[in-house]
Amino acid sequence: MDIQKLIDDYTSWLKNEITFEKIGEYYEITTPYLDNANDYLQIYVKQEGNDIFFTDDSITMHNLKMSGFQLTQNRKLQLQRILYQYGVQLKGDELIAKAPLNNFAHKKHMFIQAMLRIDDMFVVSKSRVSSFFLDDIQEFFLEKEIYYTDNVQFMGLSGFSHNYDFLIQRSKTKPERLCQAVNNPNKSTMGNILFAWNDTKPARKNESQLIVILNDQNNIAKGVEDAFLNYEAKVIRWSERNKESNIALLSVS
Structure with missing residues (x-):
């Protein structure tokens, strides 16, 4: 690529x-x-x-x-x-x-x-009007003992700075993981995240991964999930967050 x-x-x-x-x-x-x-x-x-x-x-x-x-x-x-x-x-x-x-x-x-x-x-999920997607993710991380740093910023090759919601540090067996929460998975948001990632990744360690957490309680626009996968991002649907493979993706071991 x-x-x-x-x-x-x-x-x-x-x-x-x-x-x-x-x-x-x-x-x-x-x-x-x-x-x-x-x-x-x-x-x-x-x-x-x-x-x-x-x-x-x-x-x-x-x-x-x-x-x-x-x-x-x-x-x-x-x-x-x-x-x-x-x-x-x-x-x-x-x-x-x-x-x-x-x-x-x-x-x-x-x-x-x-x-x-x-x-x-601030597009609040129809079924969770009292909460925010970021809050939900943080509660989930706490429950599963997934340790992270939030609100991190990195400079890309273009000279632009890009913000990520969560950074999960590398371990002996896992690479550095940068996570983005996507409450409203549309093509505009997708394009913005992929540009940021392609701009950021060369400046990070080669094995760094992008994990995108999609709120599938809101509609996921056609082609969005496939586009993330095509650019080698890891995708977690919120409704599938408790799957063993997704927990393993986020854990340190």
Whole structure:
């Protein structure tokens, strides 16, 4: 597999798919990433001196509230965690960030990741309206004595930083494992994770593995699971988490 070509193809596709339009003092940037309403993610940027200012125009939080989402204390903590991960702030309902002009590309990448992450992690499973997928996974890890580090970040070959939900350290018999929780398994999320992995993997140890935990209580879009497997990721369906093979995949021995 020619990882560099895959990364180059992805970045070329991304560049060709991004459009922009001048609206007042802002530029509206439309990305090829889809949210859970199947709308393209849009961000707004403007120059402020030697800095660039980013905003989502409150769309992310507005869409959540329109779907009936209630921001409980626990959810506020989860939201703050995501914001901290990606260096984004919440002002009222507006996601905002600022960066030097020469750091535009990296900050734009992180801002979009934050929007996608919030959009994904706060799509609550229909059968578990009181909990979050990340919470469920952490409880499962605790129950099975699976030890991990959460919220880890690695630099890829592209120079972009990529966040992973969990890192399970290597042992004598198991490689390092990076885990991503996917609450809403759609093609947009899949493409984003695979780009991050193909960008990260060459910078990690050769035997490092990607484990994707799919919430199959929500619909898994056609082709998503096969695509992960084609790129040599290990896939665990949430409903099958207690299978011996899946426990073995996550354990240290």
